[in-house]
Amino acid sequence: MLVMTSQPPKPSEAERRAFLKKLDRATEAHEKTRKALDGLVADARGAGLSLTDISDHTPYSREWVRRIAAQIQAERSDGARGEE
Secondary structure, three states: OOOOOOOOOOOOHHHHHHHHHHHHHHHHHHHHHHHHHHHHHHHHHHOOOOHHHHHHOOOOOHHHHHHHHHHHHHHHHHHHHHHO
C-alpha cells in the first residue's frame, strides 16, 4: 500500500500559466498527429491491409483499428454527401 505523506509543491501563478501553455501546445500537436494517423489507418484499411498488419504498426489494437477506420470512412462519406 502506498501512503502519500506530503503534498506536491504549489507552483506560482507564473509557473502554473507556463505549464498550462505548454500543455495546450502539446495537446494541439498531439491532436493533429492523431488525426493524421487515424486517416492513414482508414486509408490502409481501405487499401485492404489487415487489422493485424495495421495494429502491428500503430499503437492501436485490432478492435481500435476497425473502429477508427469505420468512423473515418463514415465521416468521409457524410462529407462527400454534404458536398453534393
